[in-house]
Amino acid sequence: MEQLMNCQGLTKRFGYKTALDGVNLTLERGRIIGLLGPNGSGKTTLIKLLNGLLAPTSGTISINGSAPGPETKKIVSYLPERTYFNSWMKVTDILNFFCDFYEDFDRNRASDMLRRLGIDENERLGSMSKGTKEKVQLIMVMSRDAQLYCLDEPIGGVDPAARDYILQTIITNYNENASVLISTHLIADIENVLDDVIFIENGHIRLHASVDEIREQEGKSVDALFREVFRC
Amino acid sequence: MLGKLIKNEFKAVNRLMIPLHLGLIAVTIIGRFYLQFTVFNNPGRAVVMSDNIWFGLLNATLIVFYILALFAAALITGIYLEIIRFRKNLFTDEGYLMHTLPVTASAHIWSKLIVCLVWVIVDVILVVLSVFGLFVNMDILRALPEGLSLMFSSFPEAFGVSAGLGIPLYLLLILVDSVSGILVIYMCIAVGHSFNTHKILSSVGIYVGVTMINSILSMIFSAITGMVSYTSMSLTVAAESTVNGPAYFWMSWIFSLLLSLATGVISYLLANYFMTKKLNLE
Numbered sequence: 001m002e003q004l005m006n007c008q009g010l011t012k013r014f015g016y017k018t019a020l021d022g023v024n025l026t027l028e029r030g031r032i033i034g035l036l037g038p039n040g041s042g043k044t045t046l047i048k049l050l051n052g053l054l055a056p057t058s059g060t061i062s063i064n065g066s067a068p069g070p071e072t073k074k075i076v077s078y079l080p081e082r083t084y085f086n087s088w089m090k091v092t093d094i095l096n097f098f099c100d101f102y103e104d105f106d107r108n109r110a111s112d113m114l115r116r117l118g119i120d121e122n123e124r125l126g127s128m129s130k131g132t133k134e135k136v137q138l139i140m141v142m143s144r145d146a147q148l149y150c151l152d153e154p155i156g157g158v159d160p161a162a163r164d165y166i167l168q169t170i171i172t173n174y175n176e177n178a179s180v181l182i183s184t185h186l187i188a189d190i191e192n193v194l195d196d197v198i199f200i201e202n203g204h205i206r207l208h209a210s211v212d213e214i215r216e217q218e219g220k221s222v223d224a225l226f227r228e229v230f231r232c
Numbered sequence: 233m234l235g236k237l238i239k240n241e242f243k244a245v246n247r248l249m250i251p252l253h254l255g256l257i258a259v260t261i262i263g264r265f266y267l268q269f270t271v272f273n274n275p276g277r278a279v280v281m282s283d284n285i286w287f288g289l290l291n292a293t294l295i296v297f298y299i300l301a302l303f304a305a306a307l308i309t310g311i312y313l314e315i316i317r318f319r320k321n322l323f324t325d326e327g328y329l330m331h332t333l334p335v336t337a338s339a340h341i342w343s344k345l346i347v348c349l350v351w352v353i354v355d356v357i358l359v360v361l362s363v364f365g366l367f368v369n370m371d372i373l374r375a376l377p378e379g380l381s382l383m384f385s386s387f388p389e390a391f392g393v394s395a396g397l398g399i400p401l402y403l404l405l406i407l408v409d410s411v412s413g414i415l416v417i418y419m420c421i422a423v424g425h426s427f428n429t430h431k432i433l434s435s436v437g438i439y440v441g442v443t444m445i446n447s448i449l450s451m452i453f454s455a456i457t458g459m460v461s462y463t464s465m466s467l468t469v470a471a472e473s474t475v476n477g478p479a480y481f482w483m484s485w486i487f488s489l490l491l492s493l494a495t496g497v498i499s500y501l502l503a504n505y506f507m508t509k510k511l512n513l514e
Binding site for chain 1: 233236239240243244247325326327328329331332333334335336428429508509510511512513
């Protein structure tokens with residue numbers, strides 16, 4: 001299968017602290033990949049490196065053949081673990097903003113999802129709850145026809161009903177050329193939608209396997225395996 | 233993409249800049265009416281100059297308030313556009329959105345710079361117009377031609393070249409110096425925020441360092457040529473120098489321009505490099 005993302009010897013240090021240590025990783029197209037690991041294992045660092053928000057200390061990243069930059073940002077859709085919109089913006093302002101900058105943004109798809117989740121396009125972000133803001137942000141990110149979706153803790157703050165809907169949109173939205181990289185602690189919730197899992201610990205990749213392999217070889221669910229591998 | 237960035241940048245900063253400057257205009261108009269009725273329409277200055285201490289206090293308070301409003305408009309414009317907006321939009325949470333747009337770092341810098349410069353120029357013009365609009369009456373207007381011609385005729389004596397040449401050249405220098413000053417701040421923020429900790433402290437430290445280097449260069453130039461230098465970043469002016477004349481005007485002008493240009497270009501290149509290769513969002 002064709003490579004979508006490849007990193008070689010990827011290392012990121014913050015002062016004396018090593019967040020990622022010589023990571024070699026390849027992501028293929030058409031997969032939903034869970035990036036799983038305990039707090040501080042390097043999940044967010046890896047995703048930020050893929051999006052060019054951090055510069056690697058050493059090593060290389062290649063997304064669709066290019067290092068992170070304007071070209072890769074056209075095809076990578078990123079949901080950070082924090083809210084990045086101004087509170088004075090209305091939902092329509094954000095829709096306009098995404099239409100302006102992302103050629104692959106599908107405004108109708110976004111409007112449909114907003115309507116489905118009962119979010120008013122004329123509402124200001126400042127008057128929304130944290131969970132609603134997260135929904136808006138996720139809708140924006142998933143309304144792009146990107147090739148790589150990087151979702152950092154996408155379902156942490158939303159209620160279980162919306163969680164199901166969001167996971168459903170993630171599955172239905174992406175195509176065989178695209179992959180979705182989801183980092184989360186809520187493994188049981190997303191286990192059923194995952195094709196592959198990556199276990200990451202202390203900046204090292206512990207395991208990169210398909211969910212089917214894990215079930216066949218280990219005879220247990222990803223959630224159970226995670227608890228076993230990362231037992232405290 | 234630059235056009236879209238500029239459009240969205242205007243949309244964001246206009247929310248503060250338009251009310252701020254409408255406020256300035258309102259203060260000017262109210263002040264003008266007040267002066268018109270109390271001072272200009274009372275040739276004898278009966279109301280204002282009366283011995284009533286309360287009128288005196290009131291007028292003094294109003295003038296202080298007006299001067300503060302002028303300073304506030306200029307300071308808020310400068311600090312918000314040159315420092316806060318650049319840092320907040322590109323190096324805090326909002327940076328997660330801005331830096332994942334398919335846009336180069338240089339486009340970010342240019343969009344911020346252009347919008348900032350437009351508003352700073354509008355601000356300067358409005359502040360000048362406000363002072364003008366508040367105090368100018370027929371007496372001043374009648375005296376204006378004579379005053380201006382005096383200013384123009386004494387210009388060569390002070391600066392060594394004619395006013396028609398000197399004023400546009402100084403305006404150009406001030407413009408280049410302003411752009412360069414903004415780019416220095418951008419560079420300091422971009423470099424400072426590439427560190428893992430003490431990002432703001434580092435930014436300030438770098439700014440102090442750059443300002444000192446610039447001042448030292450200006451001082452060396454002044455020491456060599458014997459000119460008095462007024463340095464705001466790198467502006468050296470031959471005024472009140474013991475060595476006047478066209479040659480000195482050109483020497484100081486070219487020195488200042490080159491120093492400003494060099495500072496600006498180096499700052500731009502560094503800001504661009506650090507935003508492209510050393511981005512380190514928390």
